[in-house]
Amino acid sequence: MKHLLVTTTILALSAGFAAAEVTLSGDARMGIINNFGDDDTGFTSRARVKFTLSGETDTGLSFGASFRADNASAASAGNAGEVFISGAFGKLTMGDIDGAAQQAVGNVDGVGLTGLGDLNEAVYLHNLFDEGAFGLNSDPTAAYEYSTGGFTGIISVSNPDNLVGVDIDPTFALGLKYVMGDYTFALGYEDNNDSDSDHVIVGVNATFGAFTVKANYGQATVFGVDVGDQWHLSGTYSADALSVTAFVVNEFDAEAYGLGASYDLGGGAKVVGGYARNDSADTDAFDFGLSFSF
Amino acid sequence: MKHLLVTTTILALSAGFAAAEVTLSGDARMGIINNFGDDDTGFTSRARVKFTLSGETDTGLSFGASFRADNASAASAGNAGEVFISGAFGKLTMGDIDGAAQQAVGNVDGVGLTGLGDLNEAVYLHNLFDEGAFGLNSDPTAAYEYSTGGFTGIISVSNPDNLVGVDIDPTFALGLKYVMGDYTFALGYEDNNDSDSDHVIVGVNATFGAFTVKANYGQATVFGVDVGDQWHLSGTYSADALSVTAFVVNEFDAEAYGLGASYDLGGGAKVVGGYARNDSADTDAFDFGLSFSF
Amino acid sequence: MKHLLVTTTILALSAGFAAAEVTLSGDARMGIINNFGDDDTGFTSRARVKFTLSGETDTGLSFGASFRADNASAASAGNAGEVFISGAFGKLTMGDIDGAAQQAVGNVDGVGLTGLGDLNEAVYLHNLFDEGAFGLNSDPTAAYEYSTGGFTGIISVSNPDNLVGVDIDPTFALGLKYVMGDYTFALGYEDNNDSDSDHVIVGVNATFGAFTVKANYGQATVFGVDVGDQWHLSGTYSADALSVTAFVVNEFDAEAYGLGASYDLGGGAKVVGGYARNDSADTDAFDFGLSFSF
Numbered sequence: 029m030k031h032l033l034v035t036t037t038i039l040a041l042s043a044g045f046a047a048a049e050v051t052l053s054g055d056a057r058m059g060i061i062n063n064f065g066d067d068d069t070g071f072t073s074r075a076r077v078k079f080t081l082s083g084e085t086d087t088g089l090s091f092g093a094s095f096r097a098d099n100a101s102a103a104s105a106g107n108a109g110e111v112f113i114s115g116a117f118g119k120l121t122m123g124d125i126d127g128a129a130q131q132a133v134g135n136v137d138g139v140g141l142t143g144l145g146d147l148n149e150a151v152y153l154h155n156l157f158d159e160g161a162f163g164l165n166s167d168p169t170a171a172y173e174y175s176t177g178g179f180t181g182i183i184s185v186s187n188p189d190n191l192v193g194v195d196i197d198p199t200f201a202l203g204l205k206y207v208m209g210d211y212t213f214a215l216g217y218e219d220n221n222d223s224d225s226d227h228v229i230v231g232v233n234a235t236f237g238a239f240t241v242k243a244n245y246g247q248a249t250v251f252g253v254d255v256g257d258q259w260h261l262s263g264t265y266s267a268d269a270l271s272v273t274a275f276v277v278n279e280f281d282a283e284a285y286g287l288g289a290s291y292d293l294g295g296g297a298k299v300v301g302g303y304a305r306n307d308s309a310d311t312d313a314f315d316f317g318l319s320f321s322f
Numbered sequence: 323m324k325h326l327l328v329t330t331t332i333l334a335l336s337a338g339f340a341a342a343e344v345t346l347s348g349d350a351r352m353g354i355i356n357n358f359g360d361d362d363t364g365f366t367s368r369a370r371v372k373f374t375l376s377g378e379t380d381t382g383l384s385f386g387a388s389f390r391a392d393n394a395s396a397a398s399a400g401n402a403g404e405v406f407i408s409g410a411f412g413k414l415t416m417g418d419i420d421g422a423a424q425q426a427v428g429n430v431d432g433v434g435l436t437g438l439g440d441l442n443e444a445v446y447l448h449n450l451f452d453e454g455a456f457g458l459n460s461d462p463t464a465a466y467e468y469s470t471g472g473f474t475g476i477i478s479v480s481n482p483d484n485l486v487g488v489d490i491d492p493t494f495a496l497g498l499k500y501v502m503g504d505y506t507f508a509l510g511y512e513d514n515n516d517s518d519s520d521h522v523i524v525g526v527n528a529t530f531g532a533f534t535v536k537a538n539y540g541q542a543t544v545f546g547v548d549v550g551d552q553w554h555l556s557g558t559y560s561a562d563a564l565s566v567t568a569f570v571v572n573e574f575d576a577e578a579y580g581l582g583a584s585y586d587l588g589g590g591a592k593v594v595g596g597y598a599r600n601d602s603a604d605t606d607a608f609d610f611g612l613s614f615s616f
Numbered sequence: 617m618k619h620l621l622v623t624t625t626i627l628a629l630s631a632g633f634a635a636a637e638v639t640l641s642g643d644a645r646m647g648i649i650n651n652f653g654d655d656d657t658g659f660t661s662r663a664r665v666k667f668t669l670s671g672e673t674d675t676g677l678s679f680g681a682s683f684r685a686d687n688a689s690a691a692s693a694g695n696a697g698e699v700f701i702s703g704a705f706g707k708l709t710m711g712d713i714d715g716a717a718q719q720a721v722g723n724v725d726g727v728g729l730t731g732l733g734d735l736n737e738a739v740y741l742h743n744l745f746d747e748g749a750f751g752l753n754s755d756p757t758a759a760y761e762y763s764t765g766g767f768t769g770i771i772s773v774s775n776p777d778n779l780v781g782v783d784i785d786p787t788f789a790l791g792l793k794y795v796m797g798d799y800t801f802a803l804g805y806e807d808n809n810d811s812d813s814d815h816v817i818v819g820v821n822a823t824f825g826a827f828t829v830k831a832n833y834g835q836a837t838v839f840g841v842d843v844g845d846q847w848h849l850s851g852t853y854s855a856d857a858l859s860v861t862a863f864v865v866n867e868f869d870a871e872a873y874g875l876g877a878s879y880d881l882g883g884g885a886k887v888v889g890g891y892a893r894n895d896s897a898d899t900d901a902f903d904f905g906l907s908f909s910f
Contacts, residue, residue, distance in 0.1 A: 048590040048616040050346035050371055052638035054669040056681035058699040058710040058756075061777075070777025073694040073710035073756040075681035077638055077667045079371045079391070081348040081616040086588030091614050093350035093369035097667070097688035100391035106367040111352040113591070113612055122352040122367035168352070168367040189355075189364025294674030296636040297701070318701055320679050322636040322669040342884040342910040344640035344665055373665045373685070375642040375910040380882030385908050387644035387663035394685035400661040405646040407885070407906055416646040416661035462646075462661040483649075483658025 048083035057300075059141045059317015064306060072142055072315065089115040093123075106168035118174035124167045127154025128184035129216025131171065132203025133231035136242040136262035137273045139288025140302025141315040147284040147304050148275045150244055150260055153218035153227045157199045158186040166198065178207040197222040210235040216246075224252040240264045248280075256280045269293070273302075283307040296321040342377035351594075353435045353611015358600060366436055366609065383409040387417075400462035412468035418461045421448025422478035423510025425465065426497025427525035430536040430556035431567045433582025434596025435609040441578040441598050442569045444538055444554055447512040447521045451493045452480040460492065472501040491516040504529040510540075518546040534558045542574075550574045563587070567596075577601040590615040636671035645888075647729045647905015652894060660730055660903065677703040681711075694756035706762035712755045715742025716772035717804025719759065720791025721819035724830040724850035725861045727876025728890025729903045735872040735892050736863045738832055738848055741806035741815045745787045746774040754786065766795040785810040798823040804834075812840040828852045836868075844868045857881070861890075871895040884909040 056075040062068075082092040095102075095109025102108035102124070110123030125131075130152045138148035158166045171184035182203040201218040212233040219226045229246030245259045262275035269292040276285040288302030301316035350369040356362075373394075376386040389396075389403025396402030396418070404417030419425075424446045432442035452460045465478035476497040495512040506527040513520045523540030539553045556569035563586040570579040582596030595610035644663040650656075667688075670680040683690075683697025690696035690712070698711030713719075718740045726736035746754045759772035770791040789806040800821040807814045817834030833847045850863035857880040864873040876890030889904035 048614075050348045050616050052346070052640070052667070054638045054667065054681070056669060056679075056699045058701070058708070058758075063777075066777055068777040071694070071710055071756045071758050071775045073699045075667075075669065075683050075691045075697050075699050075711070077669070077688065079346070079348065079369075081350060081369060081371070081614070083590045083614060083616055085591045089587070089591070091350075091589075091591050091612070093348070093614065093616075095369050096692075097391055097394075097685055098692040100371065100394065100685075100688065103369045104390070104392040106365070109369050111350045111367045111369050111614070113352070120352070122365055123369070168365045170352075170365050187365045189357075189360055189362040293677070295679075296671045297673045297677070297679050318679070320636075320669070320671060320681065320699070322638050322671055322681075342908075344642045344910050346640070373640070373642065373663075375644060375663065375665070375908070377884045377908060377910055379885045383881070383885070385644075385883075385885050385906070387642070387908065387910075389663050391685055391688075394665065394688065397663045398684070398686040400659070403663050405644045405661045405663050405908070407646070414646070416659055417663070462659045464646075464659050481659045483651075483654055483656040 049081075051080045051082070053078045053080065054322040055320060056322070057141055057317060057319040059300075059315055061142055061315040062313060064145060064309070064311040064313045066313075072317065087115075089113055095123075099124075108167075118172055121171045121173070122168040125169050125171055125184070127152055127158070127169065127186075127199065127201035127216075127218055128171055128182040128203035129201045129218045129227065129229055130154060130203075131173075131182050131184070132180070132205045133214040133216040133229050133244050134242075136244065136260040136275050136277075137240075137264050138262075138275065138302075139273050139286040139304060140313075141300045141317045141319055144286060144302055144304035144313045144315060145306070147277060147286060147306060148260060148262060150229065150246060150258055151227075151248065151279060152201075152216075152229075153220055153225055153248065153250075154184070154186065154199050154201055156250070157220050157223070157225070180205040180207075214244075223250075225250045229258075238266050240266075281308070290319075343375075345374045345376070347372050347374065348616040349614060350616070351435055351611060351613045353594075353609055355436055355609040356607060358439060358603070358605040358607045360607075366611065381409075383407055389417075393418075412466055415465045415467070416462045419463050419465055419478070421446055421452070421463065421480075421493065421495035421510075421512055422465055422476040422497035423495045423512045423521065423523055424448060424497075425467075425476050425478070426474070426499045427508040427510040427523050427538050428536075430538065430554040430569050430571075431534075431558050432556075432596075433567050433569065433580040433598060434607075435594040435611045435613055438580060438582075438596055438598035438607045438609060439600070441571060441580060441600060442554060442556060444523065444540060444552055445521075445542065445573060446495075446510075446523075447514055447519055447542065447544070448478070448480065448493050448495055450544070451514050451517070451519070474499040474501075508538075517544075519544045523552075532560050534560075575602075584613075637669075639668045639670070641666045641668065642910040643908060644910070645729055645905060645907040647888075647903055649730055649903040650901060652733060652897065652899040652901045654901075660905065675703075677701055683711075687712075706760060709759045709761070710756045713757050713759055713772070715740055715746070715757065715774075715787065715789035715804075715806055716759055716770035716791035717789045717806045717815065717817055718742060718791075719761075719770050719772070720768070720793045721802040721804040721817050721832050722830075724832065724848040724863050724865075725828075725852050726850075726890075727861050727863065727874040727892060728901075729888040729905045729907055732874060732876075732890050732892035732901045732903060733894070735865060735874060735894060736848060736850060738817065738834060738846055739815075739836065739867060740789075740804075740817075741808055741813055741836065741838075742772070742774065742787050742789055744838070745808050745811070745813070768793040768795075802832075811838075813838045817846075826854050828854075869896070878907075 054077040058073040061072040077097040080094045091113040093111040099108035108124045112121040135149045166187040173182045184201045186198040188198045199220040205214040214231040216229045227248040231244035233242045243261045247257045258279040260277040264273040272289045286304035290300040303314040305312040348371040352367040355366040371391040374388045385407040387405040393402035402418045406415040429443045460481040467476045478495045480492040482492045493514040499508040508525040510523045521542040525538035537555045541551045552573040554571040558567040566583045580598035584594040597608040599606040642665040646661040649660040665685040668682045679701040681699040687696035700709040723737045754775040761770045772789045774786040776786045787808045793802040802819040804817045815836040819832035821830045831849045835845045846867040848865040852861040860877045874892035878888040891902040893900040
């Protein structure tokens with residue numbers, strides 16, 4: 029009887045975990061940084077917690093949400109985190125999400141404990157128009173994603189009722205991704221009709237044993253002006269606990285590169301360091317320290 | 323022996339859960355909204371997490387607190403969330419709580435995914451004087467509640483030491499509620515002596531099988547002026563997973579009504595939609611989407 | 617077989633708890649306060665939650681972080697909470713931490729539900745220069761601590777790359793502590809070279825049965841001016857659930873004292889009250905209420 033009681037308790041616990049729940053994860057880091065233009069090398073540290081909410085309807089649809097504790101206020105207004113429902117029909121997501129082009133093509137690998145300015149990241153129209161670069165914020169953005177076999181298609185549209193800043197039409201984006209073994213091919217397209225802006229970008233990721241290459245190439249028109257093209261290229265070599273990354277980018281004639289490494293201490297801890305140079309601005313930066321995930 | 327170990331572990335876990343603890347719950351929603359006066363229909367989404375803190379003294383008094391993550395800063399200053407202790411003597415609560423009249427009488431049912439302006443909600447003096455409507459904020463408010471049989475009595479008083487805005491006396495409120503089977507009768511009285519303001523409101527909730535009716539009627543004097551009366555009426559019909567609500571209100575001659583429905587998908591998910599019209603302002607609003615609880 | 621399954625589940629759960637994790641704790645309080653200079657006695661309440669992140673590397677180094685939910689935004693920028701890694705080499709910490717002198721010497725006991733202005737706390741240069749008193753904020757601060765036997769040594773340095781306010785050199789601090797049975801002796805030294813400021817402080821804590829005495833004495837020079845000395849003395853008597861504390865301080869000729877008591881209700885709840893007088897300002901304060909920990 030005692031054993032039966034134990035089993036029952038466990039089953040009840042299991043049922044509790046299977047039902048709607050809120051779970052916690054976190055990350056932290058500590059180290060030193062010499063940022064672009066800094067005279068002195070300083071300390072850098074941070075700690076963050078993420079809430080993950082998950083549930084399932086009676087018919088088996090999965091739903092959930094996630095946001096960080098430091099973004100809790102923005103998440104309560106749809107300007108941070110995301111909410112989703114998914115099933116055989118695909119996945120519908122709303123919130124402070126990347127545009128479909130960025131979701132599909134993404135970015136090449138970056139370096140450093142802190143990202144060092146995230147120079148590896150490509151320019152996406154969705155971010156320019158919908159997350160503040162132009163003084164706007166039209167989240168929540170909505171996206172619909174459908175996957176079958178190695179193929180994934182995503183469409184996104186920013187909030188059509190932008191109550192903040194200039195009243196422009198929403199930004200539409202399309203992302204297509206195809207995974208074939210160690211190769212991933214992706215295509216992204218973004219369009220903001222009102223402002224005569226669009227962007228097309230292609231990307232490829234390929235893994236050759238311990239070596240992974242990521243590359244993308246995009247062309248953009250912003251406010252009717254052909255601003256040229258951007259390309260980003262990264263290579264990451266991983267051997268046991270060690271991982272080394274280099275990237276080089278040319279973003280509308282602004283050149284930059286970076287080099288970094290990380291060593292996995294196990295249990296979620298890594299030693300991480302990086303160097304990045306913004307050639308056009310003639311500045312550079314480096315950092316070094318420990319990163320933790322919980 | 324192994325089984326004994328398991329049992330012991332479980333008991334230890336159980337003991338842990340019975341002692342002082344912090345638990346998480348959450349809610350989220352995603353959908354579309356056309357707000358009062360909007361040209362365009364836009365997206366709406368949000369995700370929130372609530373902390374619930376609970377404990378028990380050696381003599382069996384329950385105590386606890388609760389607040390949302392997005393209100394964590396305000397809760398650390400008594401301006402959001404609440405703290406309580408309860409026992410045979412009743413329940414004492416402090417924080418950003420409703421006045422006693424609102425606690426007893428409450429509001430008739432509202433509609434929509436987002437509440438659509440919460441037009442179903444009555445005006446309570448406590449909110450006008452103590453939560454910012456008149457530029458004041460005198461939380462923490464304190465309330466004492468005692469229940470016996472179907473009867474509940476509540477008294478509340480806003481912070482007597484209002485350091486913000488105009489220095490007026492606290493707002494006192496009284497709430498009485500009596501539950502008799504499917505009927506609930508409630509009476510609320512609020513008084514802000516300094517400003518020559520008072521409010522009396524009565525409410526009744528009644529359930530007839532699948533149908534629930536809620537109604538309230540109040541008369542108020544604000545700053546010495548008899549501002550007239552307000553009444554609110556709602557009817558909600560629930561059948562299996564479906565629930566349909568209509569409300570109509572007249573708030574000091576401002577008329578409004580709303581109509582909404584929700585369909586329970588199980589597991590904490592609902593499809594929810596609503597329409598509300600502010601007759602006096604000649605504007606309306608609607609929303610539709612999914613609401614989740616975790 | 618069923619029992620084996622249960623056992624396995626438990627072991628998996630145990631493993632989960634031993635690995636990197638995020639746990640929650642909290643505190644709350646509710647009561648009344650008459651603050652320094654208040655005409656009226658008002659209500660005071662608050663509720664807070666703390667995240668504790670912990671993990672362990674493959675080689676057995678402990679790492680972790682902690683911050684409060686109401687400080688989540690600041691913690692994501694290194695201006696609240698802390699991050700650490702520790703092992704046989706000692707402990708390295710970064711974030712919004714006390715300077716080494718304060719970590720070693722600390723403060724004498726305070727009184728009251730709310731701390732009543734924390735008049736028991738000594739002045740530390742680290743706080744003046746690095747946490748806003750002079751308009752600066754140079755967190756994250758870094759500290760290294762090493763303990764052997766009853767001896768603990770700590771060194772700290774504020775962020776050398778102060779991007780906020782006046783660009784002064786970081787504040788260095790040293791703390792030494794020796795625990796010998798019921799006695800603890802501590803020495804702290806702080807130096808801000810650029811501003812010609814330094815501070816030396818000694819402290820002693822001693823326990824005689826139910827009675828604990830804490831005292832410290834410090835001398836400081838700020839911006840080249842000898843500002844004199846400060847001393848703080850407290851006595852706390854504990855008997856069963858009751859604890860009574862008195863303190864008296866003279867901080868650079870500003871005199872103050874306080875008297876308080878708390879009664880432990882068990883389960884994390886206490887009844888707490890206190891009185892404090894700022895002799896130099898000729899004002900006093902008192903509070904009374906319940907404090908909870910979760």
